[in-house]
Amino acid sequence: MQAMVLHEPRQALRLEERPDPHPGPGELRLRVLACAVCRTDLHIVDGELPLPRLPIVPGHEIVGLVDELGAGVDARLLGQRMGVPWLGHTCGHCAYCRLGRENLCDDPVFTGHGRDGGFATHVVADASYCFPLAMAQDAVHAAPLMCAGLIGWRSLRMAGDDAIDLGLYGFGAAAHLVAQAAVQQGRRVFAFTRDGDTQAQDFARSLGAEWAGGSSEAPPRALDAAIIFAPVGALVPLALRAVRKAGRVVCGGIHMSDIPSFAYRLLWEERQLLSVANLTREDATEFLAFAARVPLHVETTSYPLARANEALSDLRSGRLQGAAVLIP
Ligand SMILES: [Zn+2]
Numbered sequence: 001m002q003a004m005v006l007h008e009p010r011q012a013l014r015l016e017e018r019p020d021p022h023p024g025p026g027e028l029r030l031r032v033l034a035c036a037v038c039r040t041d042l043h044i045v046d047g048e049l050p051l052p053r054l055p056i057v058p059g060h061e062i063v064g065l066v067d068e069l070g071a072g073v074d075a076r077l078l079g080q081r082m083g084v085p086w087l088g089h090t091c092g093h094c095a096y097c098r099l100g101r102e103n104l105c106d107d108p109v110f111t112g113h114g115r116d117g118g119f120a121t122h123v124v125a126d127a128s129y130c131f132p133l134a135m136a137q138d139a140v141h142a143a144p145l146m147c148a149g150l151i152g153w154r155s156l157r158m159a160g161d162d163a164i165d166l167g168l169y170g171f172g173a174a175a176h177l178v179a180q181a182a183v184q185q186g187r188r189v190f191a192f193t194r195d196g197d198t199q200a201q202d203f204a205r206s207l208g209a210e211w212a213g214g215s216s217e218a219p220p221r222a223l224d225a226a227i228i229f230a231p232v233g234a235l236v237p238l239a240l241r242a243v244r245k246a247g248r249v250v251c252g253g254i255h256m257s258d259i260p261s262f263a264y265r266l267l268w269e270e271r272q273l274l275s276v277a278n279l280t281r282e283d284a285t286e287f288l289a290f291a292a293r294v295p296l297h298v299e300t301t302s303y304p305l306a307r308a309n310e311a312l313s314d315l316r317s318g319r320l321q322g323a324a325v326l327i328p
């Protein structure tokens with residue numbers, strides 16, 4: 001097999017030839033068809049997240065075909081198209097797992113972080129954390145659903161069912177999917193991009209956003225909730241200012257630059273500020289069923305696996321519209 005391997009944070013990934021992996025009990029192996037590049041991969045490569053092990057193969061938005069099964073895995077999965085998300089394993093017995101909040105497990109394993117991920121021709125995954133993919137999209141267009149879609153979906157749920165006027169800060173891979181899901185649910189989307197990024201604003205409007213503008217602009221009316229996908233702490237006070245009394249601001253990313261101090265009156269009147277961490281398998285099942293029912297437009301830019309570093313650098317510089325996807 002081939003893999004793009006991170007040996008040290010802040011160094012380029014290296015293309016390596018490795019012995020083919022074989023699944024252990026309860027695991028399966030996939031031949032990777034496509035793996036999307038998430039901003040979390042960028043945080044991992046840039047040394048912004050603690051890493052439990054090195055070297056590591058990043059990548060947790062994997063679509064592949066099951067080509068080998070470990071002991072105890074349902075034989076019907078062989079040959080199936082499946083997706084592998086960020087949540088790679090949970091302990092099953094900590095307080096959070098027992099309460100159905102496995103996204104907060106005390107002893108989790110994340111794909112492409114605590115175990116090798118999908119920037120590779122093959123990947124081994126825990127079969128209990130993989131999902132059959134029934135949506136119409138091909139592998140390249142299905143891959144971004146596995147994290148941008150899933151985390152976006154969880155963030156949308158956290159924004160609240162009563163959030164009709166919804167702001168999205170940072171219009172990248174996650175927001176472009178959430179915008180469509182939100183419009184489908186009868187919400188109105190207000191998209192905030194980098195100031196002056198009229199191309200991203202046009203893109204947002206083309207996906208159904210009622211309004212699009214720069215992050216420093218005020219929306220035309222007070223929002224019920226806002227989700228921040230951009231890793232920019234300075235957006236927090238801006239988003240709090242944009243939501244109504246009792247409005248919610250949801251931080252959807254795993255890492256953010258420091259939040260500048262702000263006046264208490266921005267939080268006053270029962271506004272809420274919260275973060276979204278990881279996903280549960282229930283989120284995945286629910287969102288993938290939605291995606292199979294409602295055809296989402298998934299905007300992608302494809303790169304051959306060996307050019308993963310280029311994909312990461314395009315994501316870092318904001319040159320991308322939609323999601324970068326690696327094809328082995
Ligand atoms: Zn991700």
Ligand SMILES: [Zn+2]
Pocket residue numbers: 090091092093094095096097102104105106107
């Ligand atoms: Zn646990």
